[in-house]
Amino acid sequence: MITVMVNRLLINRAFAGVWSAGAVSWVGDFVFDTTVLLWISTVLAKDQPWAPAAASGVLLAVLVPGVIAGPIAGVFVDRWDPRRTMLWSDAIRAVLVGALVVLPLLPAGTLPVAVQLTIVYATVVLNTIVSRFFTPARFTIIADIVPEADQPRAAGITQATSAAAGIVGPPLAAPLLFTAGIEWALVVNALSFVLSYLIIWKVRTPKIERKPAPTGERGSGFWQEFLVGVQTIGRSQVLLAILIMGMIANIAAQTFNALGVFFVTDNLNTPARYFGLQDAVMGVGVVVGAALAGWLAPRLGYTRTIWGSMLAFGLCLGVYARTTSFVVALLILLLAAVPLGGMNTAMSPLMIQTVPREVLGRVFATFVPGVQSIGIAGVAFAGWISSSVLRDLDTELLGVHFGTYDTVFLCAGLIVVASGLYGMVALRRATQTSENAAAQAAAHSRGE
8 A cells, every 4th residue: 555655656666766766866965065065175175265266176076077978978878778877877886985985084194185185076076977877867767667747747756855855965964074074974975876776776667669869870870879969959949048048057056056165154154064054945945846846837838937937046046145144044045946946847847848768868968067067167267266356355335245255146146147037038939939830830731
């Protein structure tokens, strides 16, 4: 009876397994990401003027290899069995993160800080590359095992679960770092990959016959297959508009990730150990937004949900930048995360319905790094300008005080608003073009 209820709630048994594996892995990832960021900013680079740049380096270690490896990985994801790809990815990541446990166990002074940072960055890079195989494989499996009518609900469940992991992971990371030690956070992450592997091992997926890509088949070579994914995005006005909008907004998002801990300590006058609460609060908001979007997006329209959510998120981020109270900041982030969850939830079913199944892995693996690509420049610029040009900024303009991090975050909020305005215009135009093309095709079929 319980199994039947779980399967109904989570659509079917296969999706329930993929969902469970993702939930476990996401919690471990949030623990790892938050702990590494705090480890570098408050331990390895403590009280150093280059601390913001060092923290930004963690995000660059995620973004750069992700942008490079993602589109390439997508070709192999479309070639390989997605379930097997997920299993290998989990096994490799468990070994990588597990090996990093040795570093904090070494006696103090054994390795210079520069060497420790290099090892951490290298591990993050390799972990990111492997993840670029896992994520599109999971996305492809969901397209295979979830009926089209249930895909918005599946997207909402997936987004809500990822956000829920954000509620659990970051608050767990800070106590692990400041009380138990960095090694325990790494152990938790490594074990999460092991548990994810065991869950996926039991998942059974339908055998999908691979169809030729729209242009060129597998026999035409790797680069031909790679170009098919890029061309599919370029030929879709909807996908292209969302990609450009995401690239613009990602500058702000990565700036927030890179400098968030410094905003908490400097502008909100709050100890770094409470930094993880921000992610937890945002996780709650994303869960709410995902739940609302799972019901509202099919009725409102996926494209309207996306650009409307982007506008709302940008406005909230701008208000957050002017906040000086930690409690108020948490409330604003809670409100900001609701449209963020709605936007992310609307994107998955829109992509699945827009992209042919035979190139879905390549498109997804190209789309995500494409969105993240310009974020590399955003992270690098934010880390550099806050450590140099805007360092120790303390001025007033028209009676309003401006400091280093609030100024950067205010600019980030304006960038997100600009992205939402672009999306409003571009997606409306793309939708009208699609509707006109459908009307012409219908008229042609009737012989008009």
